[in-house]
Every structure is written in C-alpha cells, then in structure tokens.
Amino acid sequence: MKNIMIIFLLFSLVGHSKTIEVCSSCKTKSIQVAVSKAVDGDTVLIKKGLYKEFDIFVDKSIHIIGENNPIIDGEKKGYVFKIQADNFTLSGLTIKNVEQSYTKDYAAVLVMRSKNFRIENNILEQVFFGFMIEKSKYGIISNNEVSSNAQKEASSGNGVHMWHCKNMRVEGNKVHNLRDGLYFEFVSHSFISNNTSYKNLRYGLHFMFSNNNEYHHNEFKNNGAGVAVMFSKFIKMHHNTFHFNWGTASYGLLLKEIYDGEIHHNYFEQNTIGINIDGCTRMNYENNHFVRNGWAIKFTGGCYLNSFMFNNFMNNSFDLSYNSKLNDNKFEANYWSDYTGYDLDKDGIGDVPYRPVKLFSYIVNQTPETLVLLRSLFVDIINFSEKVSPVFTPDDLVDSKPIMKEIHDKY
C-alpha cells in the first residue's frame, strides 16, 4: 500500500506543469521573459493588452495562449515569433506590423525544424509573410486569419508559406490581400482544406515541386490568377470553388507540368480561363462544373492521356481551346450547353458527337485581338462550317457520347 502511495506521489510530481501569466500588472510583463522562464510543458498565458515585442525566440515545448485577444505589435522590426521546438501550441493571439524587406522573408511567425505543433485561432494583420514554416513536419495550422495591405507592388509576402515540409494540415484559414495566399514549395503528404483565399495579388494557392498533396473544400476568389499548381505529381484537387479571377492572362487554375493528378467536383465560375493546362499528363477530370467562363479549358502545351468525363460545361464563351492538331486526350459523357443535337432514341445520350473546339478559338489563339468579333455573324458562319466539315480542328477531338441533361451532382 505504501509503495502504491509513493508511486502516485511520484506521478503527481512528474505531471505538474505551471502557468506563467503575462500582463501589464502581472509579475511577468514581457512575453520573451515569460518564455525564457518557462520549462517544457508549461503554459504562457498572455492576458489582454498591447505588447510591443519582436524576435521572441521559443525553443521549448510550451503552450503560448492568448486570453481575450492580446495584441503583439512587431513595430516593423524583424520577426515577431521565431520558434524552433517540438510539441508547442500558439493560439489566440493578434500579431501585427511585421517588417518588410526585399532580401529577408520576415514573418509574423517563423517555425524552423519543428514537429508536432499546433497554431490556431490567431489573427495576423499588416504582415509581410504570415506563417513561414521551414523543414517541419506534423503541424496543424487552423482557423487563423492572415491579411496585409499588399498594393500593386512587389514588396508583399505570402500568408502561409511552407518550404520543405511534410505531413502538414492547413485547415479553415482565411488569407487575403497578400502576394500568394498559401504557398507550398517542396511540401509532401499534406492536406489543405476549408480555407478561403481572396484578393491576393498573385495566387490564392500556389504549389511548386510538391508531390502527394490533397486540397479540398477551399474557396478561391478575386485573386490575381486563382490557383497555380506547378511541377508536382499526384495532387488531388476536389470540391474547391474557383471564381471571379478576371484579367487578360488570368485563370481559375493553372496547371503546369503536372502528372497523375485527380481533379473532381470542383466549381469554376466566371474566370477568364477556367483551367489552363500546360504539359500535363495522365490527369482525370470528373464531375467538375464550368460555368460562364471565357474559356472553360485551354490547352497550351503538350498534354497526353488526360480524361474528361461527366463534367458540366455551362455557357462558356469557349468550351475548349486547343493548340495542336493531334489529340491524345479523351472527352466522353460530358454535358455541353452548346450541344444542338437530338436524342431520338431517348437513352439520355446525344445521337451525334459534339465537337467542343470551335474554329474561331484557333483564330483567337493566333491573333488575340480578333476576340472583338466573337458574337458576329461571320464568326458564327465559320464555326458552323467547321462543325459540318472539320478541317482545322483535330478529327478525333469529339465527345462521342454527349449527355443531354445537366449533371446534377453536388460539387
């Protein structure tokens, strides 16, 4: 019995961790002092107030928690938090005014070589970079709001910037008025979901050299150019909304050198170009909705073995634009609002194949200025003549089983 008592006593000693409070009337008035006092497992509780601190260095497994939204003002002097620790939490803080620089990537929160961490419910304002995560793994970044005042200039940073990371989760964040909302370079096996990214100068989401990732249920709107996924393999993109990305060379989704990806149940509405596909191979596009875009899909480089099935093409100026005479991609069983054929045998499939490439889209590719003729009679005539006897468009670029009714699959 006595032994058991001793064991219990020992356990209670091991499990004990303390809370250090920080406020203007507390014993500890500075966050940096509180952090240096703390040991692994402690909590630093920051009470409501304004703290003017920067370059707060954290190298311990502690919880830094804000109570009633304390504000940390970096006064545009370098980083605010620099963290190199495993098993830490950072939550409930408002961080603002991060220094801008051309040569250094100053961030509100810099995380280096860390794992098993959680960053949540923070508000970042007037930042250069928001969260800069380097060489880390197993982290969760959720429900934060990151914003800045990026104007029409290049001195702006990214909201969540990851570099050489693995197994990360980015969920439910709101990022706006930055350069790139979310940026992932050399990141793998990560999930990006339920984020909203808008009014960013360049991209809402940007992947570079990042394989085996999945992003879903995100919303991207009013960005300079939607989302760019480049030089990556095995990316799954589904249930995302891409809308209102207008501009001369703007697009909902830019794919460049992508292999073996899955794109399904996405919604592309009112973009200059829905998807711009350049050098992509073995991709499956299924159950996507393309509504009122300038171009729903534009191929600009060699693309092979792509398959488009069960997509809705609704009221786009051009459903498809193609730049070569060869076709190695499959279009089957899509709904095309421009389809004018009949279904006499009533099996739900149009009796004659649909040719999604209009002759005029070739002319526009060659001379973009001809676009002003888009709704003219002349253009209608050349499109019609091409439809009757195709000469310029690839012979086999047809949907041989166009579906008669819009596909009502919830995106």
Next chain:
Amino acid sequence: MKKISIIIILFGLLLLSCTVKPQPIDYVSDHCNFCDMTVVDKTHAAEYTTKKGKSYPFDAIECLVRKINRENNEDKMAYILVADYANPGELTNAKEAYYLITKKIKSPMGANLSAFKSEDKAKKTQEEFGGEIYNWNEIKSKFQ
C-alpha cells in the same frame, strides 16, 4: 517658319519613339514569358528586348536563361537584363552581371539564383550566405 519647326519637332518625336528600348516591367500584372507565372519579385525578375523592340518579362533569371537556351535566340536580342539583387527593382546587363547560386537565397523557380551588377556586392553576399559565383556563359551552360 513656325510650321517647319513644328514639323521638325514632330519628326524628332517620331525618331525618339522608334528607338529600341527595354520596357519597364509592370510587376504583378506582367506574366513570365517562359513559365507563365506573374512577375512579382523585384530581386529576381529579368527581361529581354528583341532588336525589333518588343520586350518579354520573366519572373526569374532561371526562366530567362532556360528560354534563351531553348530557343537559342541570344543574338536576336538588343537587351538582355536581369534584376540586380543589391538594388531591388533595378535591371542590369545580363552579360556583364555576376551570378550567385546559394541555398540561402531562394529564387522564384527554385534554382536559388540571383544576379549582381557589381562583383564586390556579389562577393560580399557570397561571404555572408555561401554558394558559388558564375558569369553569363557559365550560367547558360549550367542550365543547358
């Protein structure tokens, strides 16, 4: 007399507007001529101008070098310019620039390549961040 002077001025303007000059890069709205990304990085942008006077911007120096290597069109260019890392927003002659590849300075397309107008600045940055310095011909063969 007055008429003649006006005509001369007009002719002068005409001649002026015909000279081949590099266009300033419109950051954020210009797109890279090689990878199609938006040009935003004032420390790594690049541009070439053909002898006919058309300018093509690039978001990164590595894109410019790859484009020139691929199309082998260096002799068709009136200007080949790269951003001077030491003076953000300034472009400098690519053929006389000093190129630094160091892991500590990231560039937009992942090649970690920056350019410098002055050899001094390049060497100083190399001392601080490490890496290797190359000249124009060496950098072209590196991205061959």
